[in-house]
Amino acid sequence: MRIVAVFVLLLIISCKEKSSKSVEIKISDENGIEILDETHKAERIHKKAFKSLEGLADSTFVRLADFSDGFAYDMRYATDNNFLKAQVYDCAECYTRVKTVKALLAANKTFQSKGVKIKFYDCYRPNSVQYKMWKIVPNPQYVANPVKGSIHNKGGAVDITLVTLEGEELDMGTDFDFFGKRAYHDNFDLPQEILDNRKLLKETMEKHGFWSTRTEWWHYNLQGAHKDPIANFKWDCHE
Structure with missing residues (x-):
């Protein structure tokens, strides 16, 4: 029983350490950046991408x-x-x-x-x-x-x-x-x-x-x- 208890305790500590580490995954798309936070839940942050004037004729x-x-x-x-x-x-x-x-x-x-x-x-x-x-x-x-x-x-x-x-x-x-x-x-x-x-x-x-x-x-x-x-x-x- 004591061995089992120690194993469970180590497993809990290991899980807490993993959950305390932030996991950041960035996926670029036309709407912005998708970030997975520390709870591993997808959270989309909209960052509008503005167009560039570079290469456009002044008369456009x-x-x-x-x-x-x-x-x-x-x-x-x-x-x-x-x-x-x-x-x-x-x-x-x-x-x-x-x-x-x-x-x-x-x-x-x-x-x-x-x-x-x-x-x-x-x-x-x-x-x-x-x-x-x-x-x-x-x-x-x-x-x-x-x-x-x-x-x-x-x-x-x-x-x-x-x-x-x-x-x-x-x-x-x-x-x-x-x-x-x-x-x-x-x-x-x-x-x-x-x-x-x-x-x-x-x-x-x-x-x-x-x-x-x-x-x-x-x-x-x-x-x-x-x-x-x-x-x-x-x-x-x-x-």
Whole structure:
């Protein structure tokens, strides 16, 4: 009996030693890494693999979210919460040209170092959508004539604001697409906090190759993008 008891005790100790050692098995797949923890139970940890811009032509249209999760989105024209009071996009996506993405990634890295990040209201806009907007509001003061096109139609313009890393919007003084003097960059008759927020947005975007529109604090064009052709590339909508 004593021999049996000693054997059982040694077996228990051996099992405890084995269970105390972590077993880590990594299996790469398209979704991430699968790890077997110390209890030998499979636990999948999702680590999104972002695409690389390497080798892509600057003129190529790509989906921004495929290259970073560091941005926020409120794609207004995919809803009726906009000055048109109508939804003109089939789904909320932010596509733009590779060269614009490169500049946005660099700008956002600077913003993140200061505790904020870019939030998008609009990105590339297919010319067919420009025609929809023109049909609703055929006024060049508010909507670019689709025949001439907008820099949005060329993949070189974005409408943006700033939010904290937790997602809280910075006060810019007006909502997106507010048409009035309060939205002007050269209107300094505003609280200092608003002026500081706009200054941070404007100066950082300009350092990374964008220029602003005087009457719209949210609108930024990539330098040289006005030379690009009007495009009507359309993305697929996924649920």
